[in-house]
Amino acid sequence: MPRIRWYGPSVVLLIAVLLTMVAGPGIVRSLAYAETEARIQTIQNNLAQSDMLKSLSDAFTQVSEVVEPSVVHIEILGTQRARQRGMGQSPLDMFPDELRRRFGIPDDYGQEEGAPETENYDKYNPQQVVGNGSGWVFDDQGHIITNNHVVADAEKIRVRMRDGSRYDAEVVGTDPKTDIAVLKIDATGLHPAVLADMPVKQGEIVFAFGSPFRFEFSMTQGIVSATGRKNLGIIGFGGYENFIQTDAAINPGNSGGPLTNIYGQVVGMNTAIASRTGGFNGLGFAIPVKTVEGIVSQIIESGSVSRGFLGIILPAEDMTPSMARSFGYDGEGGVLVNDVVPDGPAAEAGLQRGDIITKINDVPITDIEQLRNIVASFAPNTSIDVEYYRQGKGMQRTEVTLSEMPADALAMNPDQSEKPETDVESQGSEILKKFGITGVQTFTKDLADRYSLGFQEGVLVKSVRRGSEAMTEGLSSQRPSVITHVMGKKVTNVSELTDEIAKHNPTEGIRLSVAVWDKNGEEYIQRYVFLELSSE
Structure with missing residues (x-):
């Protein structure tokens, strides 16, 4: 007797699988939508x-x-003002005079007859x-x-x-x-x-x-x-x-x-x-x-x-650690006094060029801009306590009575952006050349008269190499500069300058005192220049 096979369960399972394959993605999407909607809610x-x-x-x-x-x-x-002659009156007015003559266009072409040429009609706008x-x-x-x-x-x-x-x-x-x-x-x-x-x-x-x-x-x-x-x-x-x-x-x-x-x-x-x-x-x-x-x-x-005025001349840039160390100062912050204004508040209180201001009324001074802002915030005739460092004497204190800032106070901080001349006969030593000072000369009264300058004992900088360390630090032959000291030691001629330069390591930096001629004030402005060569 032949055996009869029953395929019912298999058929049902197959149909279920097929239905799942067809309807499954939709069901999954519906479930995902419901889950997202519930989460949003x-x-x-x-x-x-x-x-x-x-x-x-x-x-x-x-x-x-x-x-x-x-x-x-x-x-x-x-x-609103007319930007050029006749602008807005005639299109031909925009052409240059030479072009108008070349094409034979009369100078008065397009102008209204009888209109006075000098009348400013902008005021009627x-x-x-x-x-x-x-x-x-x-x-x-x-x-x-x-x-x-x-x-x-x-x-x-x-x-x-x-x-x-x-x-x-x-x-x-x-x-x-x-x-x-x-x-x-x-x-x-x-x-x-x-x-x-x-x-x-x-x-x-x-x-x-x-x-x-x-x-x-x-x-x-x-x-x-x-x-x-x-x-x-x-x-x-x-x-x-x-x-x-x-x-x-x-x-x-x-x-x-x-x-x-x-x-x-x-x-x-x-x-x-x-x-x-x-x-x-x-x-x-x-x-x-x-x-x-x-x-x-x-x-x-x-x-x-009106603002308080301390009466000091500030450097163009903040003092570097190397510059500070050259004065023997190892503290943090501080602002170097490039020079003091004669008979000014700082000078009368005993401050000198080369001092480093560290505090005003016990507020630590970190940079030039902060010092300017603090001093300017005081009214004239205000007395302030100034703490400063002086080479060889350490920390000092003095009381300064501020005066009123003069209108020409900005002229006391000269711009050092002049471009130097080149190709002038060099008289400097090898180390000066590396710094970029390619020409120096002992400054005499005859030279001062020849260049219509005031006399300042020292060595005149005659040429500076473009792109050099000296130029970067603001030395320039365009603005007469006289080197007066090397690391605080006075120099009066080229020989003394080169001798003093040779005593110091240029990779550790050398500080120069420089008198810069101010043609507007017809006087010298003292500043410090710190020159340093890379050790590489």
Whole structure:
């Protein structure tokens, strides 16, 4: 009898496998979707119930509500001027005179008959907005604070408040050396900003307010990236820089607006950005509110700013450790006194060239810019305690009564960027040549008369090799320089100079005292030059 095979279970299993292969991906997707949807819903519920996040968001909103009433938009108005002769009157006016003559075009072609050539018709042009910036209300008397570069040379200034009201503004005073300006409007019911009484620290949350790219009354958020940023060249030669760096977005138009902390208190004034594109790249800079407050108070009181003057001439760059060691100083920081102003405060207090200032009122001095900022922060006639190091005598102290900084104080720190002449007969030794001093000559009264210079005993630098160590350190034949000392030892002729140079190891560095002729003041300015050869 034939055996009957039962395939039922196998068939069922096969069908189940086939159905799974067909429907499986859809089922998997459905399960994954359901799982993702459930996770999203859970997270949304957690976020909605998060008191911390809601508090943070509410705090940001409250900062805006506190600060915005004191923020202003500043418009600079002026008349548009013709850029060139006849521009806008006739298309032919843009052609040069030579080209007009070549094609036989009359000089008066296209000009309106009877129009006087000397009349300035630009004055009839309507005033238009030619620039804009930001600012903030300082007090209820109508004083508005902004950057000097926002309002410099403005024909007319208009201030617009958050509520849309507009006021013409007058300039009370400016301080280009800190880029601060004070305006005044005739208004009541103002909301002055609240100023922070403590300096910010790195990492603090801050908010930048202003009108970037004319997007008025904007607010951005970031942190304090750094403090005490100096030597950025933002304000220019002779300016005082001590910036707060922030990554809160600052763009053109933000200038003059307030930078605040999480309490809505002003900690700084937005001033500049570091950018390769002209837009924000994460590097914004603000003037600390303590600096702003001090300058503004002076401007409101007197219309100008006066600063303390120590009466010393500073080097072009901070002192290197090698330069410090050449004086026997092994401490940290300090600023070298290049020279003292005759009969100035420092000279009267006993300070001398070659001293190293280490503290002012027990505040350690680390660099030139810090020293300048500290001294400038004091009013004239203020007495300050100065700690300094003097070679051979160690640490000293003296009290200096500051005078008022003269208008020509910048001339006391000469620019050392002149390019030297070359190919002049060399009289120096091999070691001087390695430094790049390729020509020297004993300086005599006859030479001084020949070159129309004052006489200074020493050795005249006649030529400096381009790109050399000497040129890098500022020596130049373009600006007459007389070497007077080598490592503190006086030299009066070439022989003494080369003899003293030979006593020292150039790879350890040699300090020269140099008298540089200032043709404007018709006098010599003393400075130190430290020359060092690589040991490689």
